[in-house]
């Protein structure tokens with residue numbers, strides 16, 4: 200297959216007018232200039248590596264807690280509208296019994312998935328988080344990080360747990376070590392830990408933080424916490440919900456200035472009402488209201504997961520930081536997280552012999568087409 204007349208964003212370079220050759224799911228060649236070969240004409244629109252969302256609970260009426268293969272499949276088909284070509288699906292805090300049930304179904308889905316966006320595994324966000332920073336997680340089900348418990352979950356998932364969000368202050372460092380030794384990404388978050396407490400696990404090796412600023416001890420001159428630590432350390436990759444709701448645009452400017460394009464990964468943290476009409480929905484057992492891109496608890500008005508799409512978050516990030524070059528944008532949407540998840544040899548950039556995971560955007564950065572492993576899975 201040929202994709203031509205594209206403005207191609209490769210790592211560190213823009214090819215103003217070029218074409219791609221795709222064969223058996225992979226990028227066979229990347230070429231400058233025009234071609235007379237038959238192919239899909241992008242008419243000068245952008246061609247970027249597909250977006251990778253490492254923290255998304257669901258959308259379009261589906262989420263991890265539906266716990267069925269058909270729900271997982273439907274989500275994977277729908278999410279490609281946002282330019283997402285691969286994602287790590289996040290859980291919320293559940294009982295052990297329910298988690299094991301959902302993970303078993305999920306592992307069957309993962310093993311057999313053959314259409315839509317590619318699910319890379321599961322992001323366990325809870326139950327190993329703190330009561331003080333629980334967000335919209337159910338407090339009675341929270342527990343300290345526990346290796347034996349985690350092992351049961353990993354086993355039920357058939358080794359498909361890729362990321363675990365946890366409160367690092369509620370363990371002695373052994374949990375962090377266990378994650379690293381077992382090729383699971385430790386993501387510190389939903390914790391009230393102090394700056395000083397972060398250092399031990401940083402020395403052990405954590406380099407990833409769950410939704411910077413949200414669900415963590417913040418930036419205070421008196422009580423520096425995880426947010427301060429994450430901004431201070433150059434090599435911590437921060438998940439950022441760039442919807443302008445969870446983080447105001449002016450704060451997005453500050454984050455970009457401090458962390459730069461190399462240490463941010465844009466996420467949605469979206470829940471099941473994403474992509475649906477405004478109205479009342481459920482997040483686990485909690486009643487929530489979706490209004491525009493915002494989702495909040497009916498009772499208290501507290502934000503409860505997110506309702507924005509990935510492409511929306513990309514546009515907001517660029518509105519807040521218009522100086523961002525497209526070669527830097529793709530670091531935050533694809534490259535950084537692919538490296539972090541150790542899949543950069545196969546995905547995350549437009550490069551020869553990588554999977555043809557691609558998104559086509561118009562000049563307003565709206566998604567026109569999405570390709571996963573060379574197959575067109577979405578067309579506007």
Ligand SMILES: [Zn+2]
Nearest residue numbers: 254289324468
């Ligand atoms: Zn989340």
